[in-house]
Amino acid sequence: MRIALIAHDDEKPSMVEWAKEHESILAANDLIGTGTTGGRLNDETGLSVTRLESGPLGGDLMIGAEIVTGDCDAVIFFRDPMTAQPHEPDISALLRICDVRGVPLATNRASATALLTGLVDAGSAES
Numbered sequence: 001m002r003i004a005l006i007a008h009d010d011e012k013p014s015m016v017e018w019a020k021e022h023e024s025i026l027a028a029n030d031l032i033g034t035g036t037t038g039g040r041l042n043d044e045t046g047l048s049v050t051r052l053e054s055g056p057l058g059g060d061l062m063i064g065a066e067i068v069t070g071d072c073d074a075v076i077f078f079r080d081p082m083t084a085q086p087h088e089p090d091i092s093a094l095l096r097i098c099d100v101r102g103v104p105l106a107t108n109r110a111s112a113t114a115l116l117t118g119l120v121d122a123g124s125a126e127s
């Protein structure tokens, strides 16, 4: 599966910690991420994440485009619910296209764990 990993700035430490906890499952998949999130995951975990543009520079839209073409199978997005983002329209577009295309989306740590566990149970998130 191709899984997108995204975290807003205040959520990046939590994303790194969560990714370490689930590293073996995540490593069995093709991982993409927005620029800064992907960079942190590459530097601070054993994972290899293909970095797209940074979120505010269009990275969320790049992931949305992969969803449209059927190339991205799940999105794990640790959103910061307490901070307004300058690229809120891009974020809304990504969340919307997940719903339009029926792509599983987790927007916080608890739902991310549930989503990944569900994918493993379905036999599609680890080899």
Ligand SMILES: O=C(CO)COP(=O)(O)O
Residues within 6 Å of the ligand: 006, 007, 008, 009, 033, 034, 035, 036, 037, 038, 053, 054, 055, 056, 059, 060, 091
């Ligand atoms: O802003 C983001 C998602 O909306 C995340 O982008 P970065 O990973 O580049 O910080």
